[in-house]
Amino acid sequence: MNLRGIEVKTTEQIQAMRKAGLVVAEALIAMGEAARPGVRTADLDTVARTVLGDHGATSSFLNYGTDFGIPPYPATVCISVDEEVVHGIPGDRRLAEGDIVSVDFGAILNGWHGDAARTFIVGGGTTPEAADLVEITRKAMWDGIAAVASAKRVGDVSAAIQASATHSGRRLGIVREYTGHGIGSAMHQPPDVPNYGNPRRGPRLSTGMCLAIEPIFTLGSAGTVELDDEWTAVTDDGSWAAHWENTVAITEDGLWVLTEPDGGRAELAARGVTINEL
Template sequence: MVFGRKNKKVVPFRTSGELDAMAAAGAVVGRALVAVRAAAKPGVSTLELDEVAEQVIRDAGAVPSFKGYHGFPGSICSSVNDRVVHGIPVADEVLAEGDLVSIDCGAILEGWHGDSAWTFGVGEIIEADRLLSDATRLSMDAGIAAMVPGNRLTDISHAIELGTRAAEQEHGRSYGIVDGYGGHAIGREMHMDPFLANEGAPGRGPRLVVGSVLAIEPMLTLGTTQTKVLGDDWTVVTTDGTRAAHWEHTVAVTEDGPRILTPRPE
């Protein structure tokens, strides 16, 4: 039995054994992401990247979380350049030198979900794109650091926002925090309540307790905070055409500090 799922006063939490099971699923995701990045070279299609991820996931005895989810056709979301999230991998989208690629991946192992994303460049990328990805990672790291017992949900949101503002100060430019998208609780379902915004005032929402798990996933742009969904009813793009980045880890609260459940092999 998993306790806390129906208690809206706390973020859903898991036992230590269940966290280990989630970490096993998350490790599969991490390996898939590393394999995808290694394969992401000029001339390679996003559909080929999808095939790489699915092979890694299935070879581990797991199942892709995304494939068939509300009709989504891929095992990964491949979002290139101005695509923020939920890009569909296809054969005629071929990577080129300088592309900025965000890959979101999920896997189910023994009923438990792992969910993670990262952004990287294809070959050499311009400095602005590199800094955008770094800023998004720093924002995620700030959110992860706030995953401690006693904090409230929006303490994580506020930490992510402060991480973005700190990156802006460090980089000497502004970033758009994508409006309307964010993280979520996760366990035996991929998307669970509560929703985790990537900005906002602290001190609100359910409390974090030992074993609480959230997928933390900031999305930043080089310009707008606004997006639109393309005609495929999935792909989310920036309204001004500026590039976007997306980083995500599934993270648990423990007595010894935040535990990343989606580790990536070196």
């Protein structure tokens, strides 16, 4: 069902999305384990392809763009390292100790999409600033997801993400060019979910909506530049970036984080939010 252009799912459709979400979760865990010093970013793409094949799923990203008149994306996963913000194309770049690598991955199973991202620290450690960036971005994602439980409008979620960054104790750039979004029978659907904004603004939220919540923060400027490959976006000042994302469903009796193995139970319980596994 569409509500003013927004796809509202039935219980059965959300359950189908959960299956796609679990494929995404499995692949992200596998890529996190494989992200070691010396590993090529292309090797992580191979890991993702293997998980897709094991489940009879396909990539949400491979060849994305064909219908929009832009060069089709050539890989199954976006891998962005250090100053790369989003949409990094896997290749021969080898990960190094202390790098931060953002892995964004989507899967389609039986016509339904799951989409999530994680930022990993390669090897044993990195700078305190980079470690803080990764953790603050992760926390902001969960604060934004928790806000969905009581939010009336998209702006309530956006404001919660922005507040989480603002109150973190570090001055970070909040990337504006790329936002969260609705998701379901297509990877990108309305409404957009910016990572900044004012409460009580934007489209209304309702039971049956599914959203990808995805803060992207930097250690410096919030501005980005697109490279010549027409996909990879980097910070305009060379500062490092982090990206976290989960797909969350709004159900009648609570939230369900479709791309987390535990449905979001641990993180949301710590924030006083109930999950509802349909």
